[in-house]
Each structure stands twice: as structure tokens, then as C-alpha cells.
Amino acid sequence: MLKEERQNYILGRIRELNKVKSNELALELGVSEDTIRRDLNQLSHNGLILKVHGGALSTHQKLYHYNESSVFNRENKVILAKKVVSLFKDGMTIIMSGGTTNLEVSLLIPDNIKLTIYTYSLSIAMQLTEHPNVDVIIIGGKLDKQALVTVGVNVVKLLSKIKADLCIMGTSGIDVDEGITEVGYEVSFVKRVMIASSRQVVALVTADKLNTTQRYPVCDLFEISKIVTDLDPNDPLLIPYAKKGIEII
Amino acid sequence: MLKEERQNYILGRIRELNKVKSNELALELGVSEDTIRRDLNQLSHNGLILKVHGGALSTHQKLYHYNESSVFNRENKVILAKKVVSLFKDGMTIIMSGGTTNLEVSLLIPDNIKLTIYTYSLSIAMQLTEHPNVDVIIIGGKLDKQALVTVGVNVVKLLSKIKADLCIMGTSGIDVDEGITEVGYEVSFVKRVMIASSRQVVALVTADKLNTTQRYPVCDLFEISKIVTDLDPNDPLLIPYAKKGIEII
DNA sequence: GATAATTTTGCATGAATTTGCATTTTTATA
DNA sequence: TATAAAAATGCAAATTCATGCAAAATTATC
Numbered sequence: 001m002l003k004e005e006r007q008n009y010i011l012g013r014i015r016e017l018n019k020v021k022s023n024e025l026a027l028e029l030g031v032s033e034d035t036i037r038r039d040l041n042q043l044s045h046n047g048l049i050l051k052v053h054g055g056a057l058s059t060h061q062k063l064y065h066y067n068e069s070s071v072f073n074r075e076n077k078v079i080l081a082k083k084v085v086s087l088f089k090d091g092m093t094i095i096m097s098g099g100t101t102n103l104e105v106s107l108l109i110p111d112n113i114k115l116t117i118y119t120y121s122l123s124i125a126m127q128l129t130e131h132p133n134v135d136v137i138i139i140g141g142k143l144d145k146q147a148l149v150t151v152g153v154n155v156v157k158l159l160s161k162i163k164a165d166l167c168i169m170g171t172s173g174i175d176v177d178e179g180i181t182e183v184g185y186e187v188s189f190v191k192r193v194m195i196a197s198s199r200q201v202v203a204l205v206t207a208d209k210l211n212t213t214q215r216y217p218v219c220d221l222f223e224i225s226k227i228v229t230d231l232d233p234n235d236p237l238l239i240p241y242a243k244k245g246i247e248i249i
Numbered sequence: 250m251l252k253e254e255r256q257n258y259i260l261g262r263i264r265e266l267n268k269v270k271s272n273e274l275a276l277e278l279g280v281s282e283d284t285i286r287r288d289l290n291q292l293s294h295n296g297l298i299l300k301v302h303g304g305a306l307s308t309h310q311k312l313y314h315y316n317e318s319s320v321f322n323r324e325n326k327v328i329l330a331k332k333v334v335s336l337f338k339d340g341m342t343i344i345m346s347g348g349t350t351n352l353e354v355s356l357l358i359p360d361n362i363k364l365t366i367y368t369y370s371l372s373i374a375m376q377l378t379e380h381p382n383v384d385v386i387i388i389g390g391k392l393d394k395q396a397l398v399t400v401g402v403n404v405v406k407l408l409s410k411i412k413a414d415l416c417i418m419g420t421s422g423i424d425v426d427e428g429i430t431e432v433g434y435e436v437s438f439v440k441r442v443m444i445a446s447s448r449q450v451v452a453l454v455t456a457d458k459l460n461t462t463q464r465y466p467v468c469d470l471f472e473i474s475k476i477v478t479d480l481d482p483n484d485p486l487l488i489p490y491a492k493k494g495i496e497i498i
Numbered sequence: 499g500a501t502a503a504t505t506t507t508g509c510a511t512g513a514a515t516t517t518g519c520a521t522t523t524t525t526a527t528a
Numbered sequence: 529t530a531t532a533a534a535a536a537t538g539c540a541a542a543t544t545c546a547t548g549c550a551a552a553a554t555t556a557t558c
Contacts, residue, residue, distance in 0.1 A: 019251060019254055021251065045457060050253075052251055052252065052253045053251070053252060054251050054252070055251050057251070057253055057254065122371065122374060122375055122378075122387075125371060125392060126371055126375065126397075128392075129371075129392065129394040129397060130394075135391065135392075136391070136392040136394070137389070137390065137391050137392065138371070138387065138389045138390060138391075138392055138399055139389050140386070140387045140388050140389025140390070140399070140403075140407065141386065141387060141389070142384065142385070142386050143374060143377075143378065143384075143385035143386065143387055145378040145379075145385070148375075148378060150387055150389070154389075158389065
């Protein structure tokens with residue numbers, strides 16, 4: 001058995017098990033542990049695996065880890081996110097805003113669906129790298145370290161050139177009369193551009209945002225086509241919105 | 250079960266439960282409590298968890314956490330990274346390429362230094378959000394999920410418009426005659442543009458990359474001004490490069 | 499195809515790592 | 529303060545590792 005052949009076998013083994021032990025490989029392949037060690041060192045040297053005492057691990061261990069417990073009100077956001085992903089159809093081009101609700105959405109996209117997603121959120125982009133069939137396009141610009149999103153004129157300029165099927169937009173405030181409003185001016189501006197670039201707008205609204213108003217206006221209710229909440233679609237709180245002709249999910 | 254495997258399990262457990270108890274882990278994993286304690290101490294030492302009497306707690310309120318143990322050859326990269334940050338002066342504009350060496354650099358930038366950093370690496374951008382005085386500008390584009398960097402024509406177009414003081418560039422191969430070379434065509438192209446946009450180019454070279462050549466040429470040696478390695482600057486391996494007039498650090 | 503050069507492999511040695519246990523010290527809590 | 533659980537410490541056994549070296553296998557060259 002050739003060296004390369006053996007090393008390919010080891011790589012395959014690591015891909016399937018995520019780890020290998022030197023002594024087991026030596027037995028499996030009928031060579032000395034020294035040889036295995038040398039193989040592992042070479043593979044590790046090429047960055048293909050991670051050598052550890054006693055064997056090796058897959059390097060495909062994530063460099064960054066998502067910390068579920070730091071998401072506020074997570075259960076409700078998951079309920080909401082599940083409804084959102086049901087709107088996704090194969091081949092769609094989608095713009096996603098930032099926020100932890102959208103982050104949950106990106107976690108729940110089924111593996112088999114093919115999408116192109118534009119986002120200016122670092123966290124969402126990071127999360128989407130785990131999805132096998134989503135093409136991610138990051139909208140670059142100056143990074144807001146607090147919100148982990150890019151902001152500024154470049155973001156607006158880039159967004160305005162996109163043509164998307166769907167805009168999945170987190171909200172800070174929504175009200176029957178005032179429409180959708182935002183805390184920050186910059187974000188409100190970006191969201192207006194997102195809306196203009198999308199055929200359909202879906203507003204993500206957790207119950208605590210209903211009937212609240214923030215400082216900066218984003219858009220009137222008639223500009224959005226769907227509201228997704230963590231409530232039952234027939235909840236009385238939602239009736240005024242349904243009456244405006246918006247589909248409630 | 251390998252030690253690292255066990256520690257990964259513990260980390261996973263903490264992520265999902267927010268806390269673990271030593272005695273329970275010992276039972277779950279079939280090892281002594283001493284071993285668990287040693288694991289917890291090591292993880293705690295790396296800042297990944299918070300060790301407490303009886304077990305450990307999750308530390309990070311952060312949404313994403315950097316996993317140091319998955320970086321290959323980390324000790325040497327840290328040595329190298331320390332030298333790199335010594336080149337940073339207040340007010341500089343810097344372009345940083347991707348790669349784990351540069352990731353270590355971004356970890357080690359002193360808090361008091363003010364910089365503007367352009368990067369197309371998601372991991373580096375994420376890391377830099379922890380720095381109080383660095384303005385981060387993300388170069389957007391299609392995301393390469395493997396390398397966690399943006400690629401494509403947009404990246405090139407945006408890079409070519411930047412004027413930076415310093416370009417901190419990871420390398421895949423460097424050779425006295427062949428200059429700097431890269432594994433992938435796309436990356437080699439991006440690096441050429443980075444170089445053209447910077448007043449000074451600093452090449453990051455771990456010892457194992459010295460005198461190796463990859464498939465795609467990036468630039469000749471005379472185009473770079475400094476080489477930073479994890480070796481002693483007077484190491485005989487580096488003499489041929491010094492003779493070409495490149496400063497070795 | 500023969501021969502030389504190079505690479506690969508297995509083994510011996512001592513060093514280093516990992517682990518569990520016994521003992522002592524510290525901590526949490528009633 | 530008393531008590532039990534947990535932690536620190538030192539130690540020994542088992543395993544793994546790095547290194548040098550010679551034999552074996554592979555590759556290159558004629």
C-alpha cells in the first residue's frame with residue numbers, strides 16, 4: 001500500500017468519524033504506529049487534520065461557536081422562525097436584515113433548499129456558512145461592533161442594486177397607524193432601501209413589538225405583504241393588522 | 250476517547266446547559282473526576298469556560314465564540330503575531346488577508362491603539378469587534394464557506410479603490426526565486442490587488458512555508474518590504490531573503 | 499532492466515503526556 | 529463550627545511521542 005493511498009484512507013476515515021486513533025489505524029492498515037504518526041503529522045502539517053495526543057481530529061471543527069443561551073426570548077423567536085422558513089422556495093433570492101430572530105431563521109433553513117441570501121449581518125453570514133445549499137453574499141461596509149452589522153453609504157448603495165424575491169425584515173416597532181419604525185436613523189434608512197429592492201416584504205414581529213412605535217419611520221403598513229409573529233395568527237391583537245389586508249402567519 | 254474529543258464534548262454540554270458538574274461529567278464520560286477537573290481547568294485557562302467549585306459555567310455572553318484549540322500550530326502563530334502587532338502605529342490604515350495567523354494578529358492588537366482595518370475575512374472581522382479602537386471595514390462579496398472569506402470580482406473592485414499604509418498578508422508559499430505563491434487562483438489574484446493598494450507589504454511566513462512553492466504566483470520578493478516569521482530573525486534559513494534586501498522580523 | 503539515489507518504514511531509546519489514586523487542603527453549607 | 533464534597537498535590541503506571549538509524553521499498557536515470 002502506497003503512502004498516499006494510506007493517507008487518503010486516513011482522511012476518509014476522519015471525514016466519516018471526525019476522529020482517528022493512532023493505534024487503531026495501525027491495526028487497520030497493518031503498519032506500525034510510527035508510520036501512522038508520521039502520516040498524521042504530515043497531514044496536520046498541510047492543515048488537513050488536527051493532530052492531537054493519541055490520534056487526530058477533523059479540522060472542520062468550527063472556528064466559531066454559536067451560543068444559543070445568549071439569545072433573549074429564544075423560544076418565541078424559534079416559533080416565529082419556523083413559520084418564516086416555510087415561505088422559502090427553491091431558487092429564491094432573499095435579503096435578510098440583522099437581529100437574533102433572523103439568526104434563528106438562518107439556523108432553521110432545511111438543508112435541501114437552494115437559496116441566494118444577501119445579508120449585512122456578520123452573525124447571519126457566519127451561521128449560513130453551515131448550510132450546504134445557500135449562497136451567501138455579504139454586503140460590505142463599516143462594521144457596527146454592537147449590532148454586528150455593516151452600515152454606511154456603501155451598504156445603501158449595494159442594497160439598492162439588488163433585486164430580491166423576498167425581504168425578511170426584523171422590526172423594532174410596529175403600529176397600525178405609524179407603520180414600522182426603528183430605533184436608529186441609519187437602520188431605518190437601510191431598511192427603506194431593502195424594501196425598495198424586494199418584490200415581497202415579510203416583517204418579523206415578536207409579540208412585544210406589536211403596537212409600539214420607535215423614533216424613526218421605516219414604512220407604512222401597506223408596503224409590507226406579510227407579518228410573521230410568534231402568536232396564533234387569529235390572536236385578537238393581530239386583527240387590526242389583518243384588516244389592513246396584510247397576511248398574518 | 251481522545252482528550253480533545255472529551256473537552257469538545259464538555260464545551261458542547263456547557264453551551265447547551267450553561268453549566269456542568271464534575272461528578273456528572275465523570276459518570277457520563279467514564280473517566281475519573283480528576284480527569285474532568287483537569288479538563289475544566291484547561292478549558293478555563295483558555296478562557297472558554299468559567300471554572301467554579303463543583304463544575305463549570307458558560308462564560309460568554311457573546312453570540313459567537315472563537316475556538317482557539319482548532320487552530321493548527323497555534324503557538325508559532327502567536328509568536329509571529331506578536332511581532333506583527335509591533336508594526337502597528339496609531340492611525341494606520343491596514344489591509345488584512347484571511348487565515349488563522351492573521352486571526353491571531355487581530356487577537357493581539359493592544360487595546361489603546363487606533364486603527365482602520367479592511368478585511369474580507371469573516372473570522373477576523375468578528376474578532377476585531379472586540380477591539381475598542383479599531384474601525385473595521387468588511388469587504389463584501391460572495392462568501393467562500395470553507396475559508397470564511399469573501400471572493401469574486403466585487404472584492405477585487407473594492408480592494409483596488411483602497412489606499413492603505415500596511416498590508417498584512419498570510420502566505421501559502423515563499424521562495425527566493427519564485428517569490429510568493431498561492432494554492433488557489435482566486436486568492437492569488439486578490440492578493441495581487443491587495444499589494445497594489447498598500448504602501449508597505451508585510452508577509453506572514455511560518456517556518457514550514459519557507460522555500461515552498463505553490464501553483465499560482467502572487468508577487469516577486471522585491472515587492473514586499475518585510476517578512477515576519479516565527480523564527481529568530483538571524484536564523485540561517487532566512488539569510489537568502491535578507492540578502493534580497495527584505496527586512497526580516 | 500540494472501543500478502544509484504531517494505524515500506519510506508520499523509525498531510530502539512529516552513522523553514513527554516495522560517490518567518487514576520492516595521493524601522492533604524480548601525470550600526460550601528447546614 | 530462541624531461535616532461532606534471538591535480541589536490541590538505528589539506520585540506511579542500506561543501510553544504516546546520524537547529521534548536517530550539501518551533495512552526495505554520506491555523512484556529516477558542510464
